[in-house]
Amino acid sequence: MSDVVTAAVEALGAKLGGEGFDATAKFEISGEGALIIDADGVRAGDDDADVTLTADQETFQAILDGELNATAAFMSGKLAVDGDMGAAMRLASVLA
Numbered sequence: 001m002s003d004v005v006t007a008a009v010e011a012l013g014a015k016l017g018g019e020g021f022d023a024t025a026k027f028e029i030s031g032e033g034a035l036i037i038d039a040d041g042v043r044a045g046d047d048d049a050d051v052t053l054t055a056d057q058e059t060f061q062a063i064l065d066g067e068l069n070a071t072a073a074f075m076s077g078k079l080a081v082d083g084d085m086g087a088a089m090r091l092a093s094v095l096a
Contacts, residue, residue, distance in 0.1 A: 004032040004057055005044050011064050012042045015095060023087035028054040037091065051083035051091070063095060070095055 008029065020039035026049035028034045036045040053070075055063070059078040062068035070092035073079035081088045 002029075002032045004029055005035055008060065008064065009035050009042050009044055012037060012095075015064070016042065021091065021094070023051065023084060023090070024049040025087055025091050026052045027060065028052060029060050030054065030056045032057055049083065051081060051085070051087040053088065053091075054080040054082070066096075 008027070012027075012035070016037070018041065020041055021037045022039070024036065024038040024047070026034055026036050026045075026047065033044065034046045036043055036047050036049060038049075055073065055078060059068065059073055063070050063073060063079070068078075070079060071089075074081055074088075
């Protein structure tokens with residue numbers, strides 16, 4: 001697992017406040033790996049998910065830091081979403 005994924009797991013865990021998510025979402029960070037967010041929290045992994053969000057490291061970091069809105073990243077083509085758009089929108093509100 002890359003340092004980027006390890007840091008992302010910690011950052012997302014903090015954003016969720018130790019809570020889980022009501023669906024299964026996977027973040028794929030291009031060239032770094034993937035992480036899963038589900039009812040158990042956040043962990044590194046490449047499991048099947050209801051929705052998969054894919055971005056490069058810079059875009060993902062900007063979303064985590066609050067410098068880039070996930071919806072704006074999607075609309076500008078910096079964030080790809082595959083699967084349950086409802087789950088993606090709920091996750092975007094958690095990340096805001």
